[in-house]
Amino acid sequence: MAEISIPKLAPQATTTADATPGAPFIEVENVSLYYGASKALKNISVKLEEKLVTAFIGPSGCGKSTLLRCLNRMNDLIDSVRIEGAIRIGGHDIYARDVDVIELRKRVGMVFQKSNPFPKSIYENVAYGLRLHGVKNKADLDARIEESLQQSALWEEVKDRLHSSALGLSGGQQQRLCIARAIAIKPEIILMDEPASALDPIATARIEDLILDLKKEFTIVIVTHNMQQAARISDRTAFFYMGELVEFAATSKIFTNPAQKRTEDYVSGRFG
Amino acid sequence: MNSAATTTPAPTATRHFRAEKFDFWSFFFTGLTGLATLFILGILATILLNILVNGWSAISWHFVSTIPKKDFFDANTTGVLPMIVGTAFRVIVMTIFVIPIGVITAIYLTEYAANTSIITRIIRAAVNNLAGVPSIVFGLFGLGFFINFVGKNMDYLLHNTTAVWGQPALIWASLTLAVMTLPVVIVATEESLKAIPPGLREASLALGATKLETILKIVLPQALPGIMTGGILAVSRAAGEVAPILFTGVAYYMASLPSHLSDQFMDLGNHIFVLATQSPNIEQTRPILYATVLVLLLLTFALNIVAILIRARVRKKLRALG
Numbered sequence: 001m002a003e004i005s006i007p008k009l010a011p012q013a014t015t016t017a018d019a020t021p022g023a024p025f026i027e028v029e030n031v032s033l034y035y036g037a038s039k040a041l042k043n044i045s046v047k048l049e050e051k052l053v054t055a056f057i058g059p060s061g062c063g064k065s066t067l068l069r070c071l072n073r074m075n076d077l078i079d080s081v082r083i084e085g086a087i088r089i090g091g092h093d094i095y096a097r098d099v100d101v102i103e104l105r106k107r108v109g110m111v112f113q114k115s116n117p118f119p120k121s122i123y124e125n126v127a128y129g130l131r132l133h134g135v136k137n138k139a140d141l142d143a144r145i146e147e148s149l150q151q152s153a154l155w156e157e158v159k160d161r162l163h164s165s166a167l168g169l170s171g172g173q174q175q176r177l178c179i180a181r182a183i184a185i186k187p188e189i190i191l192m193d194e195p196a197s198a199l200d201p202i203a204t205a206r207i208e209d210l211i212l213d214l215k216k217e218f219t220i221v222i223v224t225h226n227m228q229q230a231a232r233i234s235d236r237t238a239f240f241y242m243g244e245l246v247e248f249a250a251t252s253k254i255f256t257n258p259a260q261k262r263t264e265d266y267v268s269g270r271f272g
Numbered sequence: 273m274n275s276a277a278t279t280t281p282a283p284t285a286t287r288h289f290r291a292e293k294f295d296f297w298s299f300f301f302t303g304l305t306g307l308a309t310l311f312i313l314g315i316l317a318t319i320l321l322n323i324l325v326n327g328w329s330a331i332s333w334h335f336v337s338t339i340p341k342k343d344f345f346d347a348n349t350t351g352v353l354p355m356i357v358g359t360a361f362r363v364i365v366m367t368i369f370v371i372p373i374g375v376i377t378a379i380y381l382t383e384y385a386a387n388t389s390i391i392t393r394i395i396r397a398a399v400n401n402l403a404g405v406p407s408i409v410f411g412l413f414g415l416g417f418f419i420n421f422v423g424k425n426m427d428y429l430l431h432n433t434t435a436v437w438g439q440p441a442l443i444w445a446s447l448t449l450a451v452m453t454l455p456v457v458i459v460a461t462e463e464s465l466k467a468i469p470p471g472l473r474e475a476s477l478a479l480g481a482t483k484l485e486t487i488l489k490i491v492l493p494q495a496l497p498g499i500m501t502g503g504i505l506a507v508s509r510a511a512g513e514v515a516p517i518l519f520t521g522v523a524y525y526m527a528s529l530p531s532h533l534s535d536q537f538m539d540l541g542n543h544i545f546v547l548a549t550q551s552p553n554i555e556q557t558r559p560i561l562y563a564t565v566l567v568l569l570l571l572t573f574a575l576n577i578v579a580i581l582i583r584a585r586v587r588k589k590l591r592a593l594g
Contacts (some may be wrong), residue, residue, distance in 0.1 A: 072478060079386055106480035116471035118490060119590065128489070129479035165591070178475070185479065 025050035025219055026071065026189065031085035033066055033075070040066050042243045043085070048236065053211060053220045055230035055251065058240035058266070064223045067240070068191050071221065072108040073101050089189070106133060109182035113194040115174035117166035117181070122149075122158050125166045125177055129185040144184055152180035153210050172203025179210065183218070190214065192222040196229065208233050227267055231255050239263045320569075327566030330559035336567060339529065344543075345551045350560055352567055357529050358442075358537030359571060362521070363511050365446035365533070366453065371503055373450070374457025381458070382465040383487055403455035407515040414448030414520035415440075436534055443533040445521030452516050453506035460505060464498020465491065493590065500583040504576055511572040514541040540568040 024047035033041035041063045048054045056064035066075065073094065075081045087094050094104055117125050126145045127135075135141055145162075149155040154176045158169070166177055175195055182190055192211070196204040204226075211220060211233050224230050230237055230251065237254040239247045239262075247254060247263045258264045265271050330347065338351025377399075385392040424438035431437075468491055476486040514522070523536040524546060530537040544564050551557035 074474065074478060077474075077477065102480045102482060105478055110478040112471060112474065112478075114471055116469065116475045118472060118475065119494065128476070129481075132479060132481050132485060181475075181479065 024048065025090060026221070027086075027088040028067070028070075029086045029088070031067070031070065031083065031087060033063075033070065033084075034080075034082045035078070036080040040243050041070075044245045046238055046245055046248050048219070048221060050219050051215060051217075052235040053215050053222060053233055054236040054238065055234035056221065056223045056238050056240060057225075057227065057230050058246075059271075060225075061242075062240040063243040064238075064240045065193055068193055068221060068223050071189070071191055072105050072110055074110065076101065106185055107187050108189045108191060109185065109187035110191045111175070111178050111182055111193065111195045113197055115171060115178050115198070117169070117174050117177050119165070119167055121163045122166045122169070122177060123162040126181050126184045129181055133185055148180040148184035149177075151183055151214070152176045153206065153213075154180055170203070172199050172206060175199060175203070175207060176210065179207075179214075183214065187218065189219045189221065192220065194223050194225060197225060204229070227255075227269070239266060241266070323562060323565050323569065326559070327562035327564075330563035331566055335560075335563055339527070340525075341527070344525070345547070345553065345557045345560070347556065347560055352540065352543065352564055354526060354529050354538040355540040355543045355564070356567065356571060358522075359511060359540045359568070360575070361530060361537060362442055362446045362449065362517065362539070363507055363575060365442065366449040366510055367503060367507060369447060370450040370453050370457050370506055371499070374454050374502065374506075375461050375499055377454075378458045378461035378465060379487060379492075382462050383483070383491070399455045399458050402451075403459075405452075407452060407513055408518070410448055410452045410516040411519045413451070414444055414516060418444040418447055419520060440519065440521045440523075440536055441534045442521050442530055442537050445517040445537070448516045448520045449510045449513065452513070453510050456506045456509060457499075457502040460502025461495065461499050464495040464501070467498065468494050497583050497587050497590070500579060500586065504579040504583070507575050507579060508572060511575060512541055512568065514539065514545060517542065540564060540571065544568065 026048040028044055028046045028048075031041055031044045032039060044063075044067060056068060058064050069075045070083065070087060071089070071094075075083065083095065089104075089108065093099070118128060120128070123145060126148055127141050130141055130144055135144060146155060146159075149158065154173060157173060158177075166174065169177060175198075179190075179195075196207045199207065208229060211222065214220060222230075222234065234251045236248065237251040238245055239254060239258075239260075241262055247258055247260045249259070253259075254263060255267055258267065335351055336356065337353055339353050340350045342349055344350040377395075381392060381395060385395070419438060419440060422437075423441070423444065426437040427433055427435060437443075472490055472494070473486055476490045477483070481489070517539060521536055522539045522542045524538075526536060526538055544561065547557055547561045547564060
């Protein structure tokens with residue numbers, strides 16, 4: 001129990017980071033979240049930097065996905081959810097009363113655990129978000145769709161069958177299509193909720209390469225159960241346990257020299 | 273096997289897997305369920321064959337294309353064209369009303385209303401109870417509400433109290449049937465909406481779509497086949513119903529086809545009742561009666577086939593995805 005009294009986020013952890021430090025882009029300040037009466041997140045504070053990959057790790061039910069879904073307000077969809085504290089993106093409180101959730105979700109894209117392409121053609125899947133946000137012209141649509149499919153490393157595989165059903169793609173291709181769909185509307189942040197957990201190792205490797213590539217342009221927050229994956233692709237890692245943020249630091253530090261006993265036990269596979 | 277039994281010390285263990293006696297209860301229940309199924313099939317076959325055999329000989333092009341001018345109990349002068357037109361007309365008008373209202377209600381219940389709220393529970397209970405109301409009660413409701421209240425007031429406002437709408441008419445019969453079949457459409461639509469993976473709604477919302485955009489562009493197209501199933505069930509139920517239209521629009525005899533929503537109409541189901549109970553010469557009327565029943569069955573069948581074909585096309589389009 002003594003561990004709980006240790007500060008959940010050591011600010012110095014960020015300064016000792018080996019990657020180029022940036023200004024905080026996503027600031028989570030004292031956030032608590034309740035599902036009805038049960039408290040799923042306990043006073044979380046964390047600052048994420050721009051154009052880095054931050055991994056959220058921890059055992060099932062630790063709150064990592066819940067926090068991820070706070071960042072684009074997907075938790076709004078659940079009636080019983082109540083949130084305390086503040087989350088700021090680029091300095092703006094995203095839970096302020098005058099925030100346009102539509103605009104927020106346009107700027108904070110999301111890729112889900114289970115690939116969920118619309119039962120439409122590959123082309124229409126990517127066009128959907130673009131049309132929502134006012135891209136109507138056929139030439140513009142074509143260009144943006146090709147660009148995002150290129151960026152998600154799917155273009156070569158699908159360029160000859162853009163108008164056939166997205167459901168005919170393999171699991172890994174479907175997930176890359178979901179990424180293409182998310183980046184087509186040019187968000188600033190991409191949230192990924194265990195994007196590779198249902199994929200085979202080869203498809204997983206392709207998604208990981210893609211994430212490293214997307215990092216140049218986007219800020220990425222990824223929830224993963226796969227420790228090696230977090231180590232391979234992320235710059236910062238946050239370890240959650242039972243709704244608390246136990247430790248947040250540079251990924252190399254979390255995996256080689258964690259400050260917390262629980263973090264060390266978890267990343268070395270002794271529990272969780 | 274035998275050598276194994278002699279060498280191994282525990283022969284009882286191998287015997288354990290052999291069924292030693294005839295399993296009476298298993299046999300009994302297999303037989304019972306099979307018989308019950310056969311019984312139902314037998315009843316269905318008896319009804320259909322009886323109608324088909326007796327009705328087929330009396331059916332002719334003349335029979336289905338004639339408007340009876342004098343005695344419709346007489347095989348030579350009778351015809352069922354007005355009844356076919358009346359039944360088809362009322363079913364189609366009913367469909368036009370019941371589908372949008374039912375679908376919109378189902379969308380509210382599944383997509384908007386909080387599942388646990390007291391209002392949602394009351395609406396659900398009301399829908400379920402509506403399905404249990406006897407059809408003759410719907411007929412009386414139609415008379416009281418649509419004709420005496422809505423129709424009379426329309427006449428008062430539009431026609432200077434001349435009775436145009438305030439009397440039995442095709443529109444009121446159709447609306448009464450629409451109220452009666454509403455639960456069927458609501459339940460079928462709700463089921464098809466619930467079957468759509470929540471992940472698709474989340475994906476749409478996460479791309480910055482509003483709830484309305486998500487429903488219109490993602491949810492409803494997917495639910496269309498299920499909605500059409502609801503429509504097909506409603507049509508099947510309504511086509512043969514007589515009680516709800518008894519006070520609200522059906523006529524014993526009309527010399528011409530219905531051409532306006534405020535017209536009364538003749539109806540196949542009602543006509544079957546008339547032929548069976550009002551004929552002065554039962555022996556002479558019996559073949560016409562069989563033929564009329566057959567026509568009603570075929571008409572219901574045809575309406576269903578059309579709806580099923582449209583649904584198949586929608587499904588195919590959803591799969592091919594243009």
